[in-house]
Amino acid sequence: xxxxxxAIVIGAGPAGLTASSRLAEMGLKVLTLDEQIRPxxxxxxxxxxxxxANLEKMGEEYRKGLTLTERFRKSGAIYLNNSSVWNVxxxxxxxxxxxxxxxxxxxxxxxxxxxxxxxxxxxxxxTLPGVMGAGAVNGLAKEAELSPAGKVVLAGxxxxxxxxxxxxxxxxxxxxxxxxxxxxxxxPAILSDVPKxxxxxxxxxxxxxxxxxxxxxxxxxxxxxxxxxAIGNGTLETVEAxxxxxxxxxxxxxxxxxxxxxxxxxxxxMLKCHMQWHxxxxxxxxxxxxxxxxxxxxxxxxxxGTGVGGALxxxxxxxLSALEVAHCLGIIPTYExxxxxxSHRESLLKDSYPRPLIDAFFAFNPANFTFDxxxxxxxxxxxxxxxxxxxxxxxxTELNEVKAxxxxxxxxxxxxxxGPVLGEIVAAELDARVPEAGLLTxxxxxxxxxxxxxxxxxxxxxxxxxxxxxxxQSK
Numbered sequence: 001x002x003x004x005x006x007a008i009v010i011g012a013g014p015a016g017l018t019a020s021s022r023l024a025e026m027g028l029k030v031l032t033l034d035e036q037i038r039p040x041x042x043x044x045x046x047x048x049x050x051x052x053a054n055l056e057k058m059g060e061e062y063r064k065g066l067t068l069t070e071r072f073r074k075s076g077a078i079y080l081n082n083s084s085v086w087n088v089x090x091x092x093x094x095x096x097x098x099x100x101x102x103x104x105x106x107x108x109x110x111x112x113x114x115x116x117x118x119x120x121x122x123x124x125x126x127t128l129p130g131v132m133g134a135g136a137v138n139g140l141a142k143e144a145e146l147s148p149a150g151k152v153v154l155a156g157x158x159x160x161x162x163x164x165x166x167x168x169x170x171x172x173x174x175x176x177x178x179x180x181x182x183x184x185x186x187x188p189a190i191l192s193d194v195p196k197x198x199x200x201x202x203x204x205x206x207x208x209x210x211x212x213x214x215x216x217x218x219x220x221x222x223x224x225x226x227x228x229x230a231i232g233n234g235t236l237e238t239v240e241a242x243x244x245x246x247x248x249x250x251x252x253x254x255x256x257x258x259x260x261x262x263x264x265x266x267x268x269x270m271l272k273c274h275m276q277w278h279x280x281x282x283x284x285x286x287x288x289x290x291x292x293x294x295x296x297x298x299x300x301x302x303x304x305g306t307g308v309g310g311a312l313x314x315x316x317x318x319x320l321s322a323l324e325v326a327h328c329l330g331i332i333p334t335y336e337x338x339x340x341x342x343s344h345r346e347s348l349l350k351d352s353y354p355r356p357l358i359d360a361f362f363a364f365n366p367a368n369f370t371f372d373x374x375x376x377x378x379x380x381x382x383x384x385x386x387x388x389x390x391x392x393x394x395x396x397t398e399l400n401e402v403k404a405x406x407x408x409x410x411x412x413x414x415x416x417x418x419g420p421v422l423g424e425i426v427a428a429e430l431d432a433r434v435p436e437a438g439l440l441t442x443x444x445x446x447x448x449x450x451x452x453x454x455x456x457x458x459x460x461x462x463x464x465x466x467x468x469x470x471x472x473q474s475k
Contacts, residue, residue: 005031007325008094008107009077010085010267013041014311015303016113017068018318019325024077026331031105032072033083033096039069041115042135043311045142054145057171061311062142068315086445088112088271090296095444095457102453109298109325112268113318116261116304119283119364120417121156122385124229124375126257130236134164134258147171150253153239155179155228158260158362159207166210169217176250177220179241181259181368182361184224190360207358222248226368230255260364263305266414270442271299277435278307282364283420284439290345291324292317300325309355316348366424377425378418380411385425392429399426399438412448415440 009020012034020032032039040047044065047055055063072079080098087095088110095104118135125131134154140146147168153176154165165178214221225241225248232238240249262283269275273294274287285307292300302321303314320341327337371377373386383406391405399422402408408422409415415422419440426437 002029003103003105005029005078005105005107006329007031007109007111007322008033008105009111009113010088010094011041011113011115011303012036012039012072012079012081013113013115013303014043014065014068014314015115015305015318015321016041016111017072018315019111019113019302019322020077020079020318021068021071021075022319022322023326024075026326028326028329028331030075030077031107032077032079033085033094034079034081035084037081039072039079039081040065042139044068045139047142050142051145054142057167058142059167064311084447084449085267086447086449088267088299090271090299092298097447097449097453100450100453102449102457104457107298108329109300111292111300111302111318111321111325112305113301113303113314113321114264114267114305115314116308117264117416119259119262119420121257121259121364121369122371122375122377122418122421123257123369124372125231125236127376127379128230128232128236129234130232130253131230131255131257134161134256135261137256138164138167141167148173148254148256150174151176151251152254152256153177153179153250153252154256154258155181155225155239155241156258156260157181157364158258159358160261161258162207162210162214164256164258165219166214169214169219175217175219176252177222177239177248178214179225179228179239179243179248180221180223181225181228181365182223186361190357194357220250227370260362261304261308262420263308264416265305266416266442266446268294268301268305269439270444270446271296273299273301275439277433279433280363281308281359282366282424282434283308290320292321293324308359309352312351313348313355316344316351319344320348366421366428371421371425377422378406378408378411380413380417381407383408383418388422388425389429392426397426397430397437399423399440402426403440409440414442414446 006028007023007030009016009032020030024030047065048069083096083098085096092107118133151174222243225243228241239252239255263285265284268286275284276287286301288301288306292302300321302317323337323341326332371385375385377385387406423434427434
């Protein structure tokens with residue numbers, strides 16, 4: 001296999017599939033690196049290997065992924081599954097691990113399409129067996145047609161929480177309750193988003209139908225819940241919360257948590273791409289132009305990793321990034337790039353109409369959570385919220401100092417599970433905005449790899465050799 005490509009695409013979700021397909025269809029040499037077994041990403045996981053029954057259960061939106069994977073397989077793009085990218089350099093070099101072997105390859109351009117992840121929010125008892133992310137359960141349903149057993153409670157916020165609830169109810173799963181942190185009465189601030197949202201009524205009607213279907217089942221559905229906690233002796237037994245002045249409690253074998261999705265930004269932070277804090281949505285995202293270009297000439301960001309917009313928006317962003325890369329490589333002139341992009345930009349605009357209203361309605365509000373001192377924040381290193389508050393009370397004011405002292409964010413997940421809320425807690429304790437608290441530094445390797453695998457890599461004359469990959473990393 002070659003070690004140099006016109007373009008390397010990292011990720012095979014909606015954005016990665018369309019970007020790879022477009023570039024390969026133009027005759028370019030494209031390599032797509034995917035950590036999963038099959039293309040599709042999280043939203044279209046296992047779609048081209050799903051049984052007819054599962055395709056039907058997952059709905060029309062899921063089946064749309066078949067069009068993307070079919071186009072991708074016909075495009076001529078080279079696909080490497082089970083490939084874990086653990087380092088990317090601005091000069092166009094990528095290191096990845098596959099089947100116990102690490103390789104370094106290069107490209108004229110790199111398109112990063114690693115998508116989004118569920119927003120992790122620690123609650124008391126979230127480390128108990130039986131507590132899972134709703135997205136993980138959805139992934140198991142797509143990958144292996146598995147469903148939860150026993151009594152299930154769903155808690156959190158966001159349209160995907162309600163979607164998962166409706167899917168489970170349709171399968172006949174025993175859903176005990178749906179507990180939303182979403183306010184019972186929306187704030188007047190969302191009214192400004194209503195007129196534009198009415199231009200995208202199709203999406204809104206789907207949501208209303210889903211809510212009606214859930215209501216018909218008679219499952220208890222609470223909004224405005226606070227002080228959510230999982231309780232059990234060795235395993236989950238009960239879910240408790242407060243709704244107004246009422247204390248509610250449900251016996252449960254599983255608690256499925258979901259608090260919306262946020263961009264997966266580790267790879268951009270490792271690269272030291274310019275990042276920006278989105279105050280409304282409370283997440284970090286890389287700074288890009290309308291084509292997905294970052295502050296590095298050879299690095300593009302595409303899909304939900306640049307700001308969560310959903311599957312269709314991610315597809316379109318992948319097309320736009322690919323067109324700009326093709327233009328930079330001299331395959332198409334400016335006028336052709338712009339002509340091909342015009343319809344995609346129009347589709348992206350139309351798709352965005354309901355998004356501000358939905359995002360505002362389900363916005364994450366850290367004020368809804370007390371973050372008790374004895375709650376585990378960093379699962380990898382067993383660091384509690386109280387440990388963080390103690391360090392801050394002693395004069396520490398920056399996230400990476402907190403990390404160095406407590407080891408919060410130093411585990412195998414590199415802060416994926418604790419980092420977002422760590423920023424919120426530090427900022428709250430300092431009475432500051434999250435950007436003032438800083439952003440956790442990410443160093444290679446992005447994912448754990450054996451030292452023997454690193455040592456076995458070929459040393460090359462140009463670039464960084466294996467012995468120096470982790471040297472001179474700034475704080």
